[in-house]
Amino acid sequence: MPAVFLLKPGSIERDERGVILDARSSSTLIVSQGCTIVVDTGQKGDEEAILQSLEELQIRPEEIDILVNTHCHSDHCGNNHLFCRARTLAAAAEGEMIASGVRVLATPGHSPDSISVVVRAEETVVLAGDALPTMGNYLKKVPPALHTNRNLALASMVRIMAIADIVVPGHDRPFSLRKDAYVAMPFQIGSKEH
Secondary structure, three states: OOEEEEEEOOEEEEOOOOOEEEEEOOEEEEEEOOEEEEEOOOOOOOHHHHHHHHHHOOOOHHHOOEEEOOOOOHHHHOOHHHHOOOEEEOOOOOOOEEEOOEEEEEOOOOOOOOEEEEEEOOOEEEEEEOOOOOHHHHHHOOOOOOOOOHHHHHHHHHHHHHHOOEEEEOOOOOEEOOOOEEOOOOOEEOOOOO
16 A cells, blocks of 8 residues: 655745745655655755655655656746656646556646646545645635636546545645544655555
8 A cells, every 4th residue: 555755744825915925835755565756846945844854764865766746836846856866757647547556636727737646545645736725725615716727626626525535735734634624743644664
């Protein structure tokens, strides 16, 4: 069974009018039958947090096999350079298997190329990127404020909510859809001994 480790939670900072001042994506590690996958690499300046989390897991950046970006915005791929030996999964298709128990879910709306990553672990974990950016979006059932197509964005959220037990959102801490609450940090499902 795959294991999921949050390397760095996402965040978003807004001013009093709701204008985004700073956005930094979550970064997540998946280990599936010896294959190591990083999903999203955050904004420039997040390098130290990502590298420290990998070091705690005793994984070096050059040991990452596959790099997946949920979409091509700079706050999700700003540190791709850390994983120069990894194969970058580009233009992933709906249902594409990345590794055992790990597949792509097309979730357009925030951007035309948005994908999520579904991990069938002890619980179904969806690494949603900006298809479901915060727990607030989930609780209010509203799509991301920044989107290219509101109807597609809402449909993508509904798809995620239909299958996920836990969501790792693009700009917030992981949360449980079954409990409508954040999960304990540090977030980890399974062990890296797979």
